[in-house]
Amino acid sequence: MENDVNLQHMYSLARQRVEPDVPITVLCIGEQQTTVVCGTASQPSATLQLTIGFDKTAATFFKHLPPTPDEMELAIMAVEDEVTRIRHDIPANSILFSFDPTLVTIAQISGAEEEDARWRLPQDDMERTFKRLERVMLGTPAVWEGIPLENAFSARLLILREFMHHHGFDSALILLLPAVAV
Numbered sequence: 128m129e130n131d132v133n134l135q136h137m138y139s140l141a142r143q144r145v146e147p148d149v150p151i152t153v154l155c156i157g158e159q160q161t162t163v164v165c166g167t168a169s170q171p172s173a174t175l176q177l178t179i180g181f182d183k184t185a186a187t188f189f190k191h192l193p194p195t196p197d198e199m200e201l202a203i204m205a206v207e208d209e210v211t212r213i214r215h216d217i218p219a220n221s222i223l224f225s226f227d228p229t230l231v232t233i234a235q236i237s238g239a240e241e242e243d244a245r246w247r248l249p250q251d252d253m254e255r256t257f258k259r260l261e262r263v264m265l266g267t268p269a270v271w272e273g274i275p276l277e278n279a280f281s282a283r284l285l286i287l288r289e290f291m292h293h294h295g296f297d298s299a300l301i302l303l304l305p306a307v308a309v
Contacts, residue, residue, distance in 0.1 A: 131174075134153070134155065134162060134164050134171075134174060135164075135170075135171070136304075137153050137155070137164065137224070137226045137304070138151070138153050138164045138166070138170075138171050139169075140226070140302065140304070140305075141153050141222075141224040141300075141302075142169060144224075144300070144302075145222055148167050148168075149167070149222060150165065150166070150167045150218030150219065150220055150221040150222070151165065151166065151167075151218075151221055151222050151223075151224060152164070152165040152217055152218070152221040152222070152223050152224065152294070152296075153165070153171075153224045153225065153226070154223060154224070154225045154227075154287070154290060154299070155225070155226070155227065156180065156181055156225075156227055156229075156230070156283055156286050156287065157180045157181070158180045158181060158182040158183065159180040159182060159183045160176055160177060160178055160179065160180045160183070161176075161177040161179050161180055161286060161290075162174065162175070162176055162177075163175040163176075163177065163213065163216075163217070165216070165217055165218055165221060166218065167218055172218070173216050175213045175216055177209045177210065177212070177213065178209055179205070179206050179209045179210075179286055180282075180286075181279045181282040181283045181286065182279060182282070184202055184205070184206065184282040184285065184286065185278035185279050185281065185282040187202075187205075188201050188202035188205065188282075189202065189278040189281065189282070192276060192277075192278055193260070193263050193264045193269065193276060193278070193281060194264060194278060194281055195264065196261075196264055196265065199261075199264060199281075199285070202282070202285055203285065203289065206285055206286055206289045207289050207293065210286075210289045210290050210293050210294070211293050214293065214294065217294050221294075221296075222300065223290075223291065223294075223296040223298070223299045223300065224299070224300050224301075224302065225287075225299055225300075225301050225302075226301075226302055226303065226304050227283075227301070228303060229280075229283060230248075230283065230287065230299070230301045231246060231301055231303070232275070232280070233248065233253065233256060233280075233283065233284055233287065234246035234247075234248040234299075234301050236256055236259075236273055236274065237252040237253055237255065237256040238252055239252065239301075244302065244303045245300060245301065245302045245303075246300075246301045246302075247298050247299075247300055247301075248298055248299045248300075248301060249297065249298045250291050250292070250296060250297055250298060250299075253284075253287065253288060253291065253299075254288065256274075256284065257284060257285075257288050259272040259273070259274055260272070260274055260281060260284060263276070287299070
């Protein structure tokens with residue numbers, strides 16, 4: 128789980144990229160749970176915990192590599208249920224941010240280009256990447272689709288997909304946290 132200081136830091140960095148009072152949502156997909164921080168002011172109005180994480184989802188649902196279509200369907204239902212549970216807590220017209228470096232891989236595979244250490248991942252491009260994963264699940268070699276053959280990747284993509292879809296995000300802005308000098 129992300130600690131509160133890191134979550135506040137991510138929220139503050141995201142706030143700096145938008146006009147005052149523009150609602151933002153920061154998505155942090157962890158191993159065992161997913162944390163969502165959102166609001167319209169300098170301090171977040173809500174920090175929400177979802178009981179889905181990439182390792183937990185992969186371990187619970189994906190018994191094969193790649194997951195079978197049936198395994199993915201069961202995972203979709205569970206992730207969808209958890210994601211929609213907070214649908215009334217996400218500010219309307221919110222901009223979605225993530226500081227998860229592993230989502231950069233999804234953005235790059237989806238064709239997003241880096242601009243100033245950030246990637247804008249449109250939902251349509253992410254959906255095309257999910258379709259590529261589906262083809263791998265049906266037998267196309269992962270290397271042909273440019274998809275990592277990792278269940279953690281599949282789970283992250285699934286969580287991101289369901290979150291964007293059910294909360295109406297047209298895109299996600301994926302940024303890297305600035306390096307801290309030691």
